[in-house]
Amino acid sequence: MKGKSALFWLGLAAAAGGVLFQTSYEVQELEDKLGSLNRQIMDEQEAIQILKAEWSYLNDPTRLESLASQHLQLQPTEARQFVAMDVVPMRPVPPPDAPKAGDGLKNDGKHDGVAPLPPMVRLAPSAPGTAVASGSNATNNGGIIPASLPSGMATPAKPAPIKPSTLIPGAGKAPALPAAKAAPAPAPTIKQVDVAARPTPSQPTPSQPMPTQTASAPSSTVKTLSVPAAKQPAAQPAAVAAVPAPPPAPKATDSIGVLVARLGANR
Amino acid sequence: MNDQPPGFDTPLSGPPPGAYGVPPPASKPRTSLSVALERSRNRLMVTAAMVTLVFTAIGIKLVDATLLSHASEPRQRMAAEIDAPPVNRADIVDRNGNLLATSLATQSLYADPKLISRPDEVAKKLSVALPELDYKELLGKLTGEKRFVWIKRNLTPKQQAAVFRLGLPGVYFEREERRFYPASNLASHIVGFTGVDNNGLSGLEQSMNKRLVNEPNKPLQLSIDLRLQHILKKELTATIQEFSAIGATGIIFDVRNGEVLSMVSLPDFDPHEPPPLNDKAGQDALFNRATLGVYEMGSTFKIFNTAMSLDSGKIKVTDVFDTTHNVSVGRFTIREYHPFHHNLNVAEIFQESSNLGSLHMALTVGVAAQKAFLTKLGLTRPTALELPENGWPLVPNPWREINTMTISFGHGMSVSPMHTVTAAASTINGGVLHPPTLLKRDPAAEVPGEQVIAPQTSAMMRRLFRFVVTDGTAKAANAKGYVVGGKTGTAEKQKGRHYERNSRMSSFLGAFPMHDPRYIVYVLVDEPKGTKKTYGFATGGWVAAPAVGRVVKQIGPLLGVPPVDDASPEVINATYINTAGQTIPPGPPPPPAQSKGSTVASVPPPSGKQR
Structure with missing residues (x-):
């Protein structure tokens, strides 16, 4: 025990x-x-x-400034580029019988008959420091305003010379009209090319790949293939062609047209 | 008893039991044996007591150490604090949070020469790995008698890796901190620099040393805006080059709360390698012209003279003073820069910057009143700025009539540019003097301030400021859309006992927007030389005013000042004054000449009506 x-x-x-x-x-x-x-x-x-x-x-601001002058075609903002918020009219509602531009285009809701707002109108009151005067964005991006605005301030791949002719407000919408009848695909590609020359908006439409992508890997859309070779020449006729056939602009956009024309007039 | 070994039987059982207990008869021979026994017993007792004592003490201590005070060993590992910075000195950031100064942990290399068996080989290897080291000098260090020599402080990680790879015995690293200034020259006069042991030696690093060391977690936020700092420096550099000046300084000041948004003094220096004090160029670069330098301001002082005159109630803006007769006092003759052929009123005196008119205005108000007024504006003491480099104004003593005369147009009294800007802010912001600060003010807290002049006087001063830019000596300062106003100043520098005609301090104190002043932009250029473009002139209107105009154009958008139409009725009503001193605009101002642009009235028209 x-x-x-x-x-x-x-x-x-x-x-x-x-x-x-x-x-x-x-x-x-x-x-x-x-x-x-x-x-x-x-x-x-x-x-x-x-x-x-x-x-x-x-x-360092000194470094940023030298980089900006090397790679961007932007100038310091001037006082005349600011407008008060109440001056900007509301975005017009598209008329119900607007021409159906998006027959062949799938996500084309944004291309409807909406006149482009100049980007500086949106940017001016909130962020004056960063409101870079990029007048040509208005036409390049068509009606895709909210998405492309922030990306307009991202680092651009290649600066494109700013063409005064592209400052006419109707230009962004115009390519859609002939495109609807003749060839559905080329219209957006031309636009895409012009966009690619500027800062690319980061929302590639699934149906139409970016031209730069098609260049490396030829995809099913054959028509886009010829475009990347001549970027600028292709974009120029598009803008010029747009001028003679301005769309029947709503009355509200008229003052904006005047505004945009004047803002970009002295360039 | 019965199981005792038999061998012991005989000696122990010899005497009967109890025989020992009975002491032997107290006979003489108590024998040495019993004495020895007694003594040894006592000794045993003492030893036992000692041992018991010691063991008791050990036992108590043991219980105390294991159970009572610290039940376990002190922990060696504690979790690292999340927000604790790895450095011992707080960062300095600008008002938007951009770093101006930070501490980086670096490794410094030292050696113990006693542990180095072959100094020549070590020195050779080290001088290969770190090419900037001198072999001979290093060898001298390594063969010395000391036990500790620095080889190189603050190595870069690459250099450290190179030394590591050598694997030298007797060579060690020590973790140190090094102050790093990402903006380098841009804020060097404000932030200052530290010595090799991270003690502040100038600027805010010196004056805020305690705060930076005591609260390393909280960055010190300044009122400075790095972007404005860059713009101001760029324009000052351009001005210095254009006019071959020897230096320049500029200040951007918030008139509503006394925050200094930007302060540049050129030439400046690299805070990582501050220039040596014993050389003239180094001293010049370290010298902060904006706060430490005191200068005779010239015509900019007419701001204070006019404000004093109007605020005294003795002088109205329409009063006319003699500006045609030179005044002789002793061996001096006070004259105009450009002679006038008729007498001018107060508005014109300010607009045309008349010395004689200012002099008569000051004399009307009086010597004592002038002294009291300038003291109230803080021009006789150092400013409240947080920098250690804070200049004392040079004030005449005794303050006689001749001093009053010369001070009225900015000579005979020297103040720093910061004094001028602070006091001028109070004349246009409604009459409140806010002490200047380099630290960002808490937006919720009340801004300290003291009412020094009447709001009506301040409103009149705004009109006069604008008048100088629209029709006076500073038309070049106009920035369309920002309603700039201001006052030029040109002072001849005193060299020895007399004034030099051709070495000037040309300055311009601009404010915008004048209908509701928010910011002052001040530029002072040291010894500009006239150029062909300026027809040989190097006055404030030609040198500093255009620089201010360029600065305003660039900083207006950054500061969020909404551009307005210079010709719009609100602006005209708030800033109008004419040569007769009338402040009511003649008739309704013409509506903006836009045919169909009624919706864009706030955009300045492309063809400016203002000069």
């Missing part, structure tokens, strides 16, 4: 010792892990600090 109880206690003590050692080793291991994690955190924090410093260094 005596021996048994002694054995029991001995076993208990041994088990406790074993558990203790086990736990102690586990704790030690965890603490080592914690230590290495702490070191890692410190390293990351230091890296963040360095990256922050580098970010500010790269954002």
Whole structure:
């Protein structure tokens, strides 16, 4: 009896010792892990600090200005490019019997008879500092205003010379009209080309891939293939062709037309 | 007893039991044996007591250490704090959060020469890995008697890797911090720089040293806007080049709360490698002309003279003063820059910047009143700016009549550009003097300020400011759409005992928009030389005013100032004054000449009617 109880206690003590050692080793291991994690955190924090410093260094206004003058064709904003918010008319509702431009185009709801708003009208009151005077965006992007506006300020791939003729407000809409009858596909591609020369809006329509993509991998739409070779010449006739046949503009857009023409007049 | 070994039987059981208990008869020979026994027993007792004491103490301490005070060992590993920066000095950021100064952890290389067995080899390897080290100098360091020598401080990670790869014994790294200024020269006079041990030596790094060290988690936010700083510096640099000036300074100031949005002093310096103090160019670069430099401001002081005169109630804006007769005091003769052939009223005196007219205005108000007024505007003490480089104005003592005369047109008293801007802000913002600050004000807190002139006087000063730009000496400062107003100033510099005709301080203090002033743009150019384009003139109107106009054009959009039509009725009504001193515009101003553009009335027409 005596021996048994002694054995029991001995076993208990041994088990406790074993558990203790086990736990102690586990704790030690965890603490080592914690230590290495702490070191890692410190390293990351230091890296963040360095990256922050580098970010500010790269954002040095002097450097940005020289980069902007090298790669952009934008000029500092002038006072005449700002208009008050109440001057801008509401976006006109498309007439119900608008010409169905989107027969062959699938997501063409945005090409409906909506006159383009000049981008600076939207940008001016909220972000004057970043409201770059990109008058040609209005025509290039057609009616895709909300989506393309932010991307207009992204870093552009290639600056295109700003053509005064593209500043006529009806130009953005015009290509859709002849396109509806003759060939559904070319109209958007021409537009896409012009857009590609500018900052590309980041919403490629699934049915029509961007010209740059088609150039590398020829896809099913054969008509788009010939376009990328001559980007500028292709875009120019489109804009010119648009001028003679301006759409029947709603009355509300008329003042905007005057406004846009004047804003871009002195360029 | 019965199981005792038999061998012991005999000696122990010799005497009967209890025989020892009975002390032997107290006979003489108490024997040396019993004495020794007694002594050894005592010794045993003492030893036992000592041992018990010690073991008790150990036991108590053991219980205390294991159970009571700290139940376990102190933990060696604590989780790292999430937001704690890895550095010990707070960042400095501009008002938009762009970094102006930050601390980076770097590694510094040091050596213990005692542990280096072959110094020549180590020196050779190190000078290959770090080519900027000199082999001979390094060898000298490594063979010295010291136990610690710095080899190179603040290595780049690449350099550190290169040294690591050498695997040299006796060469160690130590983690240090280094101050880094991403904007480098752009804000060097404001932010300042630190020494090798990260103690601020100039600028805000010096004056805010305690704050930066005590709260390393919270970045110090300044009122400075880096973009404005860049624009101002660009235009000042262009002006310096155009007019071959020796220096320039500029300030952009928020008149509503006293925030300094931009402050540039050229030439400037690179805070990473501040120029040595013992050389003249270095001193010039370190010198902050905007706050530490005190200059005779010239005609810009007529702002204060006019405000004082109008505020005193003794002078109305239509009062006419003698501007045709030169005034002689002692050996000086006070004359006009361009002589006038008729007497001028107060508006014209301000517009044409007449010295004699200002002088008579000051004399009408009086010497004591002038002193009191300038003191009220804070022009006799250093400004409240947080920089250690804060100049004391040079004030005449005693303040006599001749001083009053010269101070009226800005000579005989020297203040810093920051003084001028702060005081001028109070004359156009409704008469409240806000102390200037470089730290961003809490938008919720009340802005400190003191009413120094009447709001009516301030309203009149706005009209006069605008008048100078529309019809006066500073037409070049106009920026269409931003309704600029201001006052030019040209002071001849005093060299030795007399004034130099051809070394000037040309300045322009511009404010916009004048119908509701928000910002002051001040430009001062040190010793500009006239060019062909300016017909040889180097006055404030030719040198500084165009620079201010260019700056306003660029910063207006950034500051969110809505451009207005200069000819719109509200603007005209708020800023009109004519040469007769009338402030009512003649008839209704012509409506904007737009045939069908009624919806775009707020856009300035392309063909400007204003000059």
